[in-house]
Amino acid sequence: xxxxxxxxxxxxxxxxxxxxxxxxxxxxxxxxxxxxxxxxxxxxxxxxxxxxxxxxxxxxxxxxxxxxxxxxxxxxxxxxxxxxxxxxxxxxxxxxxxxxxxxxxxxxxxxxxxxxxxxxxxxxxxxxxxxxxxxxxxxxxxxxxxxxxxxxxxxxxxxxxxxxxxxxxxxxxxxxxxxxxxxxxxxxxxxxxxxxxxxxxxxxxxxxxxxxxxxxxxxxxxxxxxxxxxxxxxxxxxxxxxxxxxxxxxxxxxxxxxxxxxxxxxxxxxxxxxx
Amino acid sequence: xxxxxxxxxxxxxxxxxxxxxxxxxxxxxxxxxxxxxxxxxxxxxxxxxxxxxxxxxxxxxxxxxxxxxxxxxxxxxxxxxxxxxxxxxxxxxxxxxxxxxxxxxxxxxxxxxxxxxxxxxxxxxxxxxxxxxxxxxxxxxxxxxxxxxxxxxxxxxxxxxxxxxxxxxxxxxxxxxxxxxxxxxxxxxxxxxxxxxxxxxxxxxxxxxxxxxxxxxxxxxxxxxxxxxxxxxxxxxxxxxxxxxxxxxxxxxxxxxxxxxxxxxxxxxxxxxxxxxxxxxxxxxxxxxxxxxxxxxxxx
Numbered sequence: 001x002x003x004x005x006x007x008x009x010x011x012x013x014x015x016x017x018x019x020x021x022x023x024x025x026x027x028x029x030x031x032x033x034x035x036x037x038x039x040x041x042x043x044x045x046x047x048x049x050x051x052x053x054x055x056x057x058x059x060x061x062x063x064x065x066x067x068x069x070x071x072x073x074x075x076x077x078x079x080x081x082x083x084x085x086x087x088x089x090x091x092x093x094x095x096x097x098x099x100x101x102x103x104x105x106x107x108x109x110x111x112x113x114x115x116x117x118x119x120x121x122x123x124x125x126x127x128x129x130x131x132x133x134x135x136x137x138x139x140x141x142x143x144x145x146x147x148x149x150x151x152x153x154x155x156x157x158x159x160x161x162x163x164x165x166x167x168x169x170x171x172x173x174x175x176x177x178x179x180x181x182x183x184x185x186x187x188x189x190x191x192x193x194x195x196x197x198x199x200x201x202x203x204x205x206x207x208x209x210x211x212x213x214x215x216x217x218x219x220x221x222x223x224x225x226x227x228x229x230x231x232x233x234x235x236x237x238x239x240x241x242x243x244x245x246x247x248x249x250x251x252x253x254x255x256x257x258x259x260x261x262x263x264x265x266x267x268x269x270x271x272x273x274x275x
Numbered sequence: 276x277x278x279x280x281x282x283x284x285x286x287x288x289x290x291x292x293x294x295x296x297x298x299x300x301x302x303x304x305x306x307x308x309x310x311x312x313x314x315x316x317x318x319x320x321x322x323x324x325x326x327x328x329x330x331x332x333x334x335x336x337x338x339x340x341x342x343x344x345x346x347x348x349x350x351x352x353x354x355x356x357x358x359x360x361x362x363x364x365x366x367x368x369x370x371x372x373x374x375x376x377x378x379x380x381x382x383x384x385x386x387x388x389x390x391x392x393x394x395x396x397x398x399x400x401x402x403x404x405x406x407x408x409x410x411x412x413x414x415x416x417x418x419x420x421x422x423x424x425x426x427x428x429x430x431x432x433x434x435x436x437x438x439x440x441x442x443x444x445x446x447x448x449x450x451x452x453x454x455x456x457x458x459x460x461x462x463x464x465x466x467x468x469x470x471x472x473x474x475x476x477x478x479x480x481x482x483x484x485x486x487x488x489x490x491x492x493x494x495x496x497x498x499x500x501x502x503x504x505x506x507x508x509x510x511x512x513x514x515x516x517x518x519x520x521x522x523x524x525x526x527x528x529x530x531x532x533x534x535x536x537x538x539x540x541x542x543x544x545x546x547x548x549x550x551x552x553x554x555x556x557x558x559x560x561x562x563x564x565x566x567x568x569x570x571x572x573x574x575x
Contacts, residue, residue, distance in 0.1 A: 208397025
């Protein structure tokens with residue numbers, strides 16, 4: 001068996017495996033394009049005979065998706081901004097020093113990373129309502145997401161800072177930079193890519209966040225797209241083509257960003273999660 | 276004053292400032308809620324006392340009440356089944372895929388990364404898609420199973436008490452497999468190649484090489500991944516909300532959904548806090564295992 005033939009065979013098997021694994025995604029895209037009757041045909045059609053392209057505009061209008069997605073964006077950007085401002089410095093210090101305090105800090109951060117949101121929401125909701133934070137529900141959700149996701153961000157960004165040589169920073173200090181100057185002019189630019197990838201991962205998580213938004217945002221005007229999707233799916237719904245069109249609009253930007261940045265995201269994720 | 280200022284711009288104060296602010300934020304937003312959770316689990320909390328801090332203490336009554344409820348035992352059992360089945364499925368499929376992509380052919384790493392789309396999608400969307408795939412009369416999974424002769428009649432995944440939990444487990448396995456695979460791939464690529472060459476020279480076959488080299492070398496990775504899997508499955512909430520809502524009749528309910536349901540559907544915040552406390556202790560335990568298994572890497 002020649003090397004080339006083996007490679008081709010393996011690639012073919014890999015493509016089949018990927019196709020099986022990604023079938024649910026394909027099914028979402030196909031269902032969205034089906035007519036009401038084609039959707040419930042037996043046997044189901046694996047290729048839409050008369051694709052309904054109008055459905056996207058219809059669902060966008062009837063579900064008022066612009067408002068939902070805008071709220072998702074506000075929440076996601078707010079969380080990423082807050083997490084980045086607070087988390088980058090923390091990760092930097094935890095990467096630069098090696099002592100007992102750093103170990104304790106890291107341990108605490110790893111412990112906070114694992115708390116399930118659906119369990120933390122009860123005390124957070126009661127506490128926030130007592131301090132009046134629920135009057136600005138999107139801000140409350142941003143705070144909760146930031147507390148939940150910052151540990152993960154710190155762990156990822158710390159791995160990036162570890163790969164920035166300390167000698168560069170020391171050289172800058174010798175040249176007369178202050179600590180702040182060295183941090184902003186030397187260390188941050190060198191760690192930029194890693195920080196960016198981690199921020200994108202956090203953004204994707206916050207963009208799809210559900211538990212906190214569902215529990216804390218009562219006003220439909222302020223709800224994000226995940227809550228909108230949830231209220232679209234009643235217990236006995238049969239509008240599956242509309243729901244899948246909604247899901248398509250919601251998820252396609254995330255998928256596009258992921259495929260474009262795939263290599264960086266995967267390597268950033270793997271460097272942080274096991275280290 | 277000047278010394279403090281210059282320390283902040285150019286000394287230890289700079290580092291301390293950078294660390295204290297985020298840790299303070301985490302303490303207020305995660306630490307205090309944790310404590311508050313424990314406090315509430317010993318209190319009587321209803322709609323009227325929600326706004327005040329001075330609520331009557333009831334000792335362990337919430338805990339006693341909770342364990343005397345008849346749905347508690349099945350839900351705890353469901354949680355255990357959900358965790359074990361999800362981790363087993365994710366790990367087995369993930370390990371198989373990781374071993375396959377490890378053979379390294381052109382395009383392997385790109386295709387492997389593509390699998391991760393299941394992990395970056397919002398949980399609600401994954402739940403919606405599987406809800407439709409698993410639907411009883413018109414679901415495509417039932418169709419495929421019928422065509423291949425695995426089943427005779429349709430399975431009503433979401434409404435049949437015998438299958439409702441499995442509907443969520445299937446979706447959760449799909450969601451988590453790719454993450455397992457990526458992490459296992461990292462572990463596999465860390466095994467030195469010359470070990471295999473030496474074993475091959477000694478005449479070990481593929482299965483022997485797997486048992487004597489791959490598995491022992493992967494031990495700490497596998498430990499970390501199982502612990503991470505436990506943490507992630509106990510965090511899974513969106514799929515329950517999107518597929519079964521814990522029903523029918525609690526047959527697919529698990530503790531992390533139940534805690535939310537008690538607090539936000541039945542407004543029994545004290546009970547919700549009580550379950551939260553119990554489960555958070557479990558999760559903390561898992562995370563200690565996780566931190567321990569990656570400790571040598573954490574310390575570099």
